[in-house]
Amino acid sequence: MYTFPTALEDEAIYILRETAAQFERPVLLFSCGKDSICLVHLAQKAFYPVPIPFPLLHIDTGHNFPEVMAFRDKFVVEMQAKLHIKKVEDTIFAHKIVEQTGKYASRNALQSITLLEAIQEFGADACIGGARRDEEKARAKERIFSFRNAEGKWDAYHQRPELFDILNGKLHKGENMRIFPLSNWTEKDVWHYILQENIALPSVYFAHERNIFLRDGLIWAAEEVVFRETTETVFPAKIRFRTVGDMTCTAGVFSEAATVEEIIQELSESKTSERGARIDDKLSAAAMEDRKKQGYF
DSSP states (O other), rough: OOOOOOOOOOOOHHHHHHHHHOOOOOOEESSSHHHHHHHHHHHHHHTTSOSSSSSSEEEEOSOOOOOHHHHHHHHHHHHHHOOOEEHHHHHTTTTTTTTOOOOOSSTTTEEEHHHHHHHHHHSSSEEEEOOTTTTTTTGGOOOEEEEOOOOOOOOOEEEEEEOOTOOOOOOOOTOOEEOOOTTTOHHHHHHHHHHHHHHOOGGGGEEEEEEEEEEETTTEETTSOOOOTTTSOEEEEEEOOOOOOTTTBBOOOOOOOOSHHHHHHHHHOOOOGGGBBGGGSSSTHHHHHHHHTTOOO
């Protein structure tokens, strides 16, 4: 019988407490995905009985799953958390970025500029997020305290050593740190933790019937914001999503897994990675790393 490693929870709580101690204005980047939901639960444990001592920040592309947005609003109220929302659409209307068009158009990569604007607006010196090292090779290069320069850019070759869990949060004015408390977790660890803690999630993570179409061997939600060729046929199918991102770049998987236990079993049999359903990671061999260098989370 599987037992969740308590060392992973202890480490994440230690990182969250170090963040609160070392930084003046941290924020928790909240997408309402399973990883960021786990982070909020961990933060609640880390600082109980006082409220979470930093706000949540959602960079909203405007093309999120409706079920996820409804869950987000309910979740924030239940957790008694403060939520800031910054919209990519506002950055587009301000002519600071250009809306993409065409077959693979997505606002996902455009989030970088909106995030950097939010960091400046709120004076945030640290951004906590749920990225894990097992997700993608660029994220595997990150430290737990991952340094960003005054322009918000990341350089994999100039990161600070982290010896014996000593985390160095020293910054000069304008610089920023990205914090990854789940660095040493895997996708399966996250799901086992969700099961152990009985954590609620948006319904799109579980098998449900949805109108879809197929493209490039991937399953896409047939939603108005998702580009679709007239030759691409829409049909209903039972699917779920392993990752919750912008609908325009997040593909689903055929699935019958309707419970957390069934999802864990499904993952044990899967031969594809979680990020394999994100089209923005497939545009080039270094797609994620290129975006991170420009400020992407």
